[in-house]
Amino acid sequence: MNKLYQKTKAWVEKTYFNANHLIRTAYWVNYLNPKPSEALLIAALTHDIERAFKEGSKPFFSKKRKWDDKASNQWHSERSAKFVKEFLEKEKANPCLINQTVRLISHHEEGGWGEADLLRDADSISFLEVNVPFFISRIPGELSKKEVEEKFNYMFARIGSKKAIEIAKPLYKKAMADLNKI
Ligand SMILES: [Fe+2]
Numbered sequence: 396m397n398k399l400y401q402k403t404k405a406w407v408e409k410t411y412f413n414a415n416h417l418i419r420t421a422y423w424v425n426y427l428n429p430k431p432s433e434a435l436l437i438a439a440l441t442h443d444i445e446r447a448f449k450e451g452s453k454p455f456f457s458k459k460r461k462w463d464d465k466a467s468n469q470w471h472s473e474r475s476a477k478f479v480k481e482f483l484e485k486e487k488a489n490p491c492l493i494n495q496t497v498r499l500i501s502h503h504e505e506g507g508w509g510e511a512d513l514l515r516d517a518d519s520i521s522f523l524e525v526n527v528p529f530f531i532s533r534i535p536g537e538l539s540k541k542e543v544e545e546k547f548n549y550m551f552a553r554i555g556s557k558k559a560i561e562i563a564k565p566l567y568k569k570a571m572a573d574l575n576k577i
Pocket residue numbers: 442443471503504
């Protein structure tokens with residue numbers, strides 16, 4: 396792995412409480428495409444980083460919004476892109492790499508072209524692999540069982556590639572089984 400990737404990983408580990416989800420997203424990007432661009436890998440490694448910055452943030456859970464709400468997802472994606480842009484500029488990264496990374500992070504929830512779709516799919520796999528206990532632990536105080544079920548459904552249903560669906564299927568089934576135990 397190159398130096399910028401390692402520096403970015405160190406920043407994420409130091410900054411974000413759920414760094415493992417980001418590191419596993421980068422792992423799944425590599426798995427789905429063994430020759431990813433540097434921008435795609437760095438986007439995977441940082442795509443949710445805005446949640447680490449509390450000032451000016453929005454609550455992680457909101458009773459009023461749906462998981463697929465376009466405006467909320469766009470706000471979250473663009474806010475993450477802003478922090479990553481600042482970090483990469485400070486590291487004097489190549490401006491072209493910065494632009495590509497920002498564009499990918501800005502579209503990580505919905506995809507839209509090859510690399511962005513791959514990032515979205517890797518994000519979903521990593522979510523189902525890493526974040527399930529965290530979401531279940533929020534029931535009933537912050538989320539209802541139905542809301543968590545909707546989140547799991549959303550994260551699974553948005554996956555586009557056949558290969559990613561095959562990887563995610565057992566993780567999704569286990570997530571639902573764990574949810575139904577409570
Ligand atoms: Fe996200």
